[in-house]
Amino acid sequence: MLEIGLTGGIGSGKTRVADMFAARGAAIIDTDLLAHEITAPGGQAIPALVEAFGPQCLRADGAMDRDAMRALVFADPAAKARLEGITHPLIRELTTSRAAEIARAGEHPYLIYVVPLLVESGAWISRVGRVLVVDCSEDTQIARVMSRNGFSREQVLAIMAKQATRAQRLAVAHDVIDNDGPVEALTAQVDRLDQSYRALSAAGITQA
Known part of the structure; x- marks a missing residue:
């Protein structure tokens, strides 16, 4: 394909x-949507994010506080690298598995x-x-x-x-x-x- x-x-x-x-x-795979998925309440990235940035990186509902993290990584390249080190491998993994599912289905x-x-x-x-x-x-x-x-x-x-x-x-x-x-x-x-x-x-x- x-x-x-x-x-x-x-x-x-x-x-x-x-x-x-x-x-x-x-078929569409949107990496921004995958990023939201892994940082939603209970998402795959949440435990590692809390370990790296503390509980203050989360909103009250348990999702990553995107506004706070955006401000942090915009000002701090080291924080940006830590965040990407957590999220990018998970996004790549999800992207690969979703693409394989799409190819197997053969519908697109x-x-x-x-x-x-x-x-x-x-x-x-x-x-x-x-x-x-x-x-x-x-x-x-x-x-x-x-x-x-x-x-x-x-x-x-x-x-x-x-x-x-x-x-x-x-x-x-x-x-x-x-x-x-x-x-x-x-x-x-x-x-x-x-x-x-x-x-x-x-x-x-x-x-x-």
């Missing part, structure tokens, strides 16, 4: 595009991994057969995140500064979806790529 890595900067519209591919029959024409930090991680580029970048201008990113999350412009710029640049993402892309315009403009682009991915997968072509 053809496996595609879908990525893009914050506010680019990755989730919307992934949902559109899912509606056309693609191709598989898309949604990986916000695909370019930054490095390993994902060699794992997937194609890289699909959801692209938009930085001004569009900033406006969307300010509207969606209520962040200030400075907060959004600080997040973007920690991510790969637009040029770095485009440099590794096999396919690009332009999401600078209205939602309606996405449909034709997703339809075109859906047909292309189906044809490649059916032909047994799993690498770009």
Whole structure:
């Protein structure tokens, strides 16, 4: 089965595009959702998180306090490395097992991994057969995140500064979806790529 890595900067519209591919029959594994799963109450990462950061890293319901941890790792690279050392192996394990289940079921024409930090991680580029970048201008990113999350412009710029640049993402892309315009403009682009991915997968072509 053809496996595609879908990525893009914050506010680019990755989730919307992934949902559109899912509606056309693609299998989707979203690593952000897996991260939420393992840090939910009773999640696989919770015991190690408490051991590493103390009980204050949890909310009252037992889930990881994402806002508190985001602030901590943003300011402390060592804390970021500890957090990633706990969560990343669990996410990789879950990703591998879910992909195997999807392949065994044989119900989908191709598989898309949604990986916000695909370019930054490095390993994902060699794992997937194609890289699909959801692209938009930085001004569009900033406006969307300010509207969606209520962040200030400075907060959004600080997040973007920690991510790969637009040029770095485009440099590794096999396919690009332009999401600078209205939602309606996405449909034709997703339809075109859906047909292309189906044809490649059916032909047994799993690498770009």
